[in-house]
Amino acid sequence: MSVSTATHQKSSTPPPNAERPPGPPPRRGGLHSLGYFWRFASDPLGFVEQRFERYGDIYYAPSDGQGLFVLRHPDHIREVLALRSSKFRKQHSAMRRLSQVLGQGLLTADGEAWKRHRTMIQPAFHRARLSSYAALMVEQTERAIADWKDGEVRDIGREMVDLTLQVVSRALFSHDAGGQTDTVASAMTTLNTVMGRPDLLPRWMPSPMRARVRRVVGQLDGLVYDLIDQRREAVARGGARGHDDLLQSLVVAVDEQGGGGLSRKEVRDELVTLLLAGHETTSHALSWTWLLLSRNPGHRQQLHDELDQVLQGRVPAFDDLPALPLSERVLKESMRLFPPAFVLARRAVEDTQIGGYAVPAGSEVIIWTRMTHRDARFYPAPEVFDPDRFTPQAEAARPKMSYLPFGGGPRACIGAQFSLVEARLVLATIARRFELDLLPGQRVREKPGVTLAPRGALRMRLRRRA
Numbered sequence: 001m002s003v004s005t006a007t008h009q010k011s012s013t014p015p016p017n018a019e020r021p022p023g024p025p026p027r028r029g030g031l032h033s034l035g036y037f038w039r040f041a042s043d044p045l046g047f048v049e050q051r052f053e054r055y056g057d058i059y060y061a062p063s064d065g066q067g068l069f070v071l072r073h074p075d076h077i078r079e080v081l082a083l084r085s086s087k088f089r090k091q092h093s094a095m096r097r098l099s100q101v102l103g104q105g106l107l108t109a110d111g112e113a114w115k116r117h118r119t120m121i122q123p124a125f126h127r128a129r130l131s132s133y134a135a136l137m138v139e140q141t142e143r144a145i146a147d148w149k150d151g152e153v154r155d156i157g158r159e160m161v162d163l164t165l166q167v168v169s170r171a172l173f174s175h176d177a178g179g180q181t182d183t184v185a186s187a188m189t190t191l192n193t194v195m196g197r198p199d200l201l202p203r204w205m206p207s208p209m210r211a212r213v214r215r216v217v218g219q220l221d222g223l224v225y226d227l228i229d230q231r232r233e234a235v236a237r238g239g240a241r242g243h244d245d246l247l248q249s250l251v252v253a254v255d256e257q258g259g260g261g262l263s264r265k266e267v268r269d270e271l272v273t274l275l276l277a278g279h280e281t282t283s284h285a286l287s288w289t290w291l292l293l294s295r296n297p298g299h300r301q302q303l304h305d306e307l308d309q310v311l312q313g314r315v316p317a318f319d320d321l322p323a324l325p326l327s328e329r330v331l332k333e334s335m336r337l338f339p340p341a342f343v344l345a346r347r348a349v350e351d352t353q354i355g356g357y358a359v360p361a362g363s364e365v366i367i368w369t370r371m372t373h374r375d376a377r378f379y380p381a382p383e384v385f386d387p388d389r390f391t392p393q394a395e396a397a398r399p400k401m402s403y404l405p406f407g408g409g410p411r412a413c414i415g416a417q418f419s420l421v422e423a424r425l426v427l428a429t430i431a432r433r434f435e436l437d438l439l440p441g442q443r444v445r446e447k448p449g450v451t452l453a454p455r456g457a458l459r460m461r462l463r464r465r466a
Contacts, residue, residue, distance in 0.1 A: 016358035023060035066362035081409035092345035105273030134318035157458035281340035329387035
């Protein structure tokens, strides 16, 4: 008996099923493909929900290359993100489009480059750093709401975008982004548009959208490279010792494995990734939370009661968070219903399997976490807002990978705890002083792009609490 045969016989993994999962027939070219893209682009959430209803937890969509496997069940997700994570990379077509703006930061990089960068960036997100960031998160929130008036109406979605951009800029780069919010907001709008539309033109052919991407990248590069160059000059002069932020970590970082420091371009890619992705996901999580609290006044009152009892009228601090468990449950339930990162994308780099089906190398995989989060098998009455789904007992009773607002496995979001701490402190700081009520007659819908945002303005009336 050969070694390979003996190893195979000892393995507990059954041989893959040669049959593909059920799924739609191959698309025909020409106008038929345009019709498909139009149906998907006009309502991607409904389009995918219908396919899951028809084909089940995993379906196969023939496409160029090796085809596409689409998943929603926690067991299948766990195979991709954890059990066989080495078989999958982020070399997905969606990631190639993201990299046009983000470059090769942690979100889009793979392999040894990703490992090296993550090791060098990780210290900036340790718990001790989170504690130091907390005070400025609260300070920035207090500054943002200083001119809010009882009875006035504001676009809360825009307010949260501006606030979280200021927080991430100051916490991670020691930079006041007050003059650059329009530049960053324009970049995110462009990025969402790029990801929301199919690019059917040959790569050599110019287009207005590609020109817009180049223009936005140029504006971002001007902003970020200025920050990098100023800090590098300060470090060279020995005048940047007072900074304790991510930018400082990246500029002075040295690879312990002998790989040297990060290049100017590598630092740029990480800063742009955290600047755009870091503030966008948190701002949307907060926007959806204000909407859900407005629609569920009973839960909102419970949150206010907790804040009043613990804070006694003062602003929250990092050390208060353990005594504010409802704020965490409210945010987790909000991100269950409206996960900012609502899909995850991978590509198989080796022949492998998912759910017993053979997955050839080169196959693309899409994980629809939004569909997982709204599956009645794991979340009874899934459309109902119920923060008690996230008591420790309730969380322990659900299968692994049934809740993925920040991804899962080795490639889970490095800034997950930063984002959750920020969101809880912003929520507590604002909710202790205001109630936010959605204007009557306003229909709020989801806008899938790079992240899951509210479509259009989120107009809410401010009511100062006694």
